[in-house]
Amino acid sequence: MSFWKLNKIPLLLTFVSFFLYWLFAYDLVRTEYTKLITLYCTVWLVFLLLLKYAKNNIKFLTAIAFLSRAIFILAIPNLSQDFYRFIWDGRMILEGLNPYLYTPESFIHAGGNFPVAEAETLYAGMGDLNGSHYTNYPAINQLCFLIAALFSNSSILGSAMVFRLLIILADFGTFFFGKKLLIKLNLPEKNIFWYILNPFIIIELTGNLHFEGVMIFFLIWSLYLVHSGKWKWAAIIFALSISVKLIPLLFLPLLFFYFKRPSNITSTTKQSLSNYEITTSQAPRNNIIKLIGFYSIVGITTLLLFAPFFSSEFINNYSQTVVLWFNNFEFNGSIYYLARQIGYWFTGYNEIAVIGKVLPILVFLFVMRLALFRRKIETKTLITHMLFAFTIYLFLSTTVHPWYIATLLILSVFTNYKFPLVWSFVIILSYLAYINLNTADKSENLWIIALEYAIVYVVFTWEMFISSRFPKHKKSQLN
Template sequence: MPQSTGLRPVHWLLLLISAVAYVALAYTVPRQSFWLLLTWMAVAFGAYAALWYTRLPLKAGLAAALLLRLLWLPALPPFSDDYHRFRWDGLLVAAGINPYQFRPDEFTLPGHPAQTQAKTGLADTLSPVQHPPQHLLSAAAQHQLAVEYPLLNSPHYYSVYPPVCQAVFVAAVKMFPTSATGFAFLLRLVLLAAELVTAWLLGRLLLAFGQDARRALLYLLNPLVLVELTGNLHFEALVICLLLLLLGLLWRGRVVLAGVALGLAVATKFLPLLVLPLLVRRLGWWRWLLFSVVTGATLLVVFVPFLSWELFSNIGKSLNLYFRSFEFNASFYYLLRPVGQWLTGYNEIARIGPALALTTAVGGLLLAAREPHPNWPMLPRALLLLLTLYYLLATTVHPWYITPLVALSVFSHYRFALVWSGMAVLSYAAYQTLAYTENLWLVGLEYAVVIGLFLWEMRRPRPRPVADLRQR
């Protein structure tokens, strides 16, 4: 068998170890058991690194990436409860209720009659102007919402999941209206399909850019990618697929279709908008304007079913809270926070968060203006550096946020994103208690390693850029 597949005995052993680790993570490790989780993730990352350095063949690696993902198919997300909000939104959309207009705590549900009165101070700042149309909900739907409500991690916030996500949520709810397991199963199938397209796009783009297609395995076999995207059902899987499709279309000169791809990516997660300034010099002003118009038109089309004043108002409020109130696994913000407290006597996140976001915007414009080789093969590197700046300055960095960096890094000689994907596992320590108390020593260790490697790699000589024969 090894002679026919190119696999050596060490590869079979490492793949078996990987499979055991993922089965343990999917079915036996509770989120609160941090040290057990860390142990199995360390095993998975150790096998991942060994498979790369023992030169696992590409075809075998692609097959392994698929099979390791299929191990998660029957599992509920083990380390994230976000899917409860996914299902909540899907139940509302299926009933014809706009999920951007109402917070979960505004509904009066069976077994939760007083939840509209039991608001926190933060919820009061987002006080509603109308009552949700609960008459549109069937008795069965109200029962399902009542089951989901105690499991929500953000009942006092409006939904921030864009329309592409909502379309998947409602499709899964309509197929499995009473089963959370079936709902998760269908979401996982959608994300697996996106990952299959990602695998194909990675191989095609790497070959087109004159690079080794085996680099795709650095993303496809990455344990954080498997656990957070396949396991925990985060839609960065679809964002990564659409960003790679965008890159492939731009490489082929298909500007209009590329604009549609970016519009769909932004309609899945808002972050891909950061790529826009990096395209000005590559496309030229007129083609960039055409591209931007198509992107905007695509966004308008997908948002049409949800258009209302509350859509803009409530998403704006939630995003404002994200930058001004939320903090998790941050780096530079955690260094600035005590300075603000020392100067004013209280947490200055409401000022520091927007200031860091503005710094990212300025840094992105400078990177776009000063990029030495603005061709298509160098676009993943530029976007990698821009997103890295964004996350280093962000006040909230959940582990799955790192996965697009892992995908982009395969096109470059930088490996800090791969190390970050491993170090980000330390942030799971916060889930040992219901209060989500972070261990700042572990956060400091994570960023000391990541920033140290980043600075070291930035000082290394860069390889000669690939000639972009399609640049126009």
């Protein structure tokens, strides 16, 4: 009774939260837009109240975070259909076939013997667009798909359960190393709950089975190892992150001056002056060796992970598929949509083929600007630069699916910036972008997208350019 009296409000909020997640998992259809928005806003309100009333109870919040994930164990994703392709790829590998060399469509249209169990159901689930292209999921991602095929080769639900368990295990790893890194950086360890307890993360990763969670686990583990000085192991783990999703490639240039930073040697050390001078003179050379070593290990490890799939045809198919994301696909863009409209005004056509080539160049130039013109780099600065780099990447992308924000959110945990947190809330609006799908108009609702980005850009602008002008203003932390 005393426990109940002391924790009555957090416990009531927990029960409400579990019920809302159950509705998300088992009683929601994607086209039920009003219900979707209502549930999402309500579970977010409960999330914020939990952080308010149980902010000092780390164990309690941790239990809620992972019990919430457990609610989804028996659910088939209802907001994304990508997992059908995951199952297809895993079963292809189990049958001894290279998933990078064949499209699902090629087997379906050929008829006759299908290469995997439930082939027609999987193809119908993934959709014609997905099924007509070669897979773009890297090697470690394919390993996850294979694990699901090994444990469940003839059950879609069984495969989904294996995926979900892998993603939950990855979240455990992110929680563990994220807390340790926060402590090492002298930041409140409770900040990790902005990510691990966030309804967006629970629904998009655990619920909808997106493997950004696995990529993030390796990324945070690698950052922890880098900060701890274990750069060789950090490089191997960083390569694993790249081999889940290619996004960490964007961050490699930012490590250039991190490894070239001066050693932590001060005049207060008890070494003789001559020893100090020798050590200091050797530091740049040692740091360059670390830099070259780190990049070499990342490159070699990544190539070894892809080696089982390697062939000239693989290189051609994979590169073509990656290019599609810049030159053909478009969804929930911001600056790109403005550029597209300008293209319509001048040429009367959608100039995605041109714009899709220019925008990545702008992202590259911005990342190199961060990498080469800020020589004093510590771990906090490195993570902040990673946050800025990925923010610009998303702002300039032709395609921004909701789960892409997960990487932005985890990086923000180690900074004072909260615009990724706001974005993780308003990103639900992207699910309304095709609100006209049941009518003759199949285009996105640009007013909804404009609302989403108006909110994000206002908060981003405030934090980047305005709040710093007010000395008394302090960016919020989870206190």
